[in-house]
């Protein structure tokens with residue numbers, strides 16, 4: 001029998017790319033997605049994928065769909081608690097253990113709550129093996145901690161009935177391959193805020209940094225992330241062997257790291273070379289300026305997290321299990337395409 005998969009967030013940047021990767025690699029899988037709106041091209045591109053309508057607050061739809069499949073892959077909103085509760089409730093109704101991949105993010109390891117660290121290199125590098133006890137004990141104000149607590153508790157209580165993997169990517173770059181959103185967050189947000197900082201005209205935009213700009217984060221190309229999702233989904237579809245679950249089911253995926261100033265400098269250069277801005281030099285801004293950025297976003301201090309914090313992670317589990325080798329282009333190689341795409345979308 002073909003493995004049955006239920007996937008959420010299939011029109012998103014990450015979820016759409018994972019979905020496309022599964023559909024291409026395993027046309028034999030029986031895939032169902034839950035969408036709140038179906039893009040025009042979806043059914044022509046994926047004629048064999050079943051679509052059910054609903055959103056993350058549709059408890060019964062999510063739970064019923066999870067109950068019927070072997071593997072649930074939950075993307076789209078790493079902070080939404082009711083949806084993960086619903087999926088777990090459905091999986092726990094199965095007569096045999098089902099698998100859950102839950103998308104989180106390395107924002108959980110960010111030091112953005114520590115003002116003394118903003119714009120400065122933090123030597124701390126987190127491992128998804130040796131730092132796992134520390135990650136599981138992070139305070140409630142850590143990003144995505146509200147949702148990560150749920151699968152951790154479920155795995156501890158019902159480990160015989162459910163197998164869980166928390167997928168924890170860092171910042172992501174590169175063009176997505178789904179039918180909906182194909183852009184990541186960081187580069188478009190950085191250029192939009194550079195434009196506002198320059199007064200609102202793109203030609204006057206100023207790329208920026210805070211303090212020394214040496215705050216550093218890990219990065220992964222979207223295709224490398226999707227390749228890791230595929231490996232873990234394949235392991236789940238084959239009964240779980242070859243991957244690790246529950247108390248060991250935690251996966252970083254970063255392949256490289258850069259300081260914010262490295263990225264700001266490279267972005268300014270690309271924008272100037274394309275005659276989009278006149279001054280490529282990164283401008284030092286205050287923490288108050290950073291705090292004015294992205295203030296409309298529902299996550300408080302998201303701009304500190306994105307532009308001023310450190311979140312350095314080592315993908316040790318995928319290296320150990322799958323001999324992880326990045327195949328996608330590096331961030332700086334991909335940057336020109338991502339920057340021009342972000343400018344086009346403004």
Ligand SMILES: NC(=O)c1ccc[n+]([C@@H]2O[C@H](COP(=O)([O-])OP(=O)(O)OC[C@H]3O[C@@H](n4cnc5c(N)ncnc54)[C@H](OP(=O)(O)O)[C@@H]3O)[C@@H](O)[C@H]2O)c1
Pocket residue numbers: 008009010011012013014015035036037054055056057075076077078079103104105106169170171172173180181183184185186
């Ligand atoms: N991008 C990154 O660099 C990155 C890195 C690490 C972690 N993350 C985390 O990963 C998550 C997904 O990121 P993304 O960049 O893939 O986001 P995205 O492109 O905005 O995709 C979100 C997806 O989730 C769906 N969705 C959101 N809320 C929903 C709801 N209430 N009901 C039904 N569907 C809903 C969207 O559907 P519609 O098409 O209908 O809107 C879309 O399919 C975020 O929580 C983010 O914090 C992102």
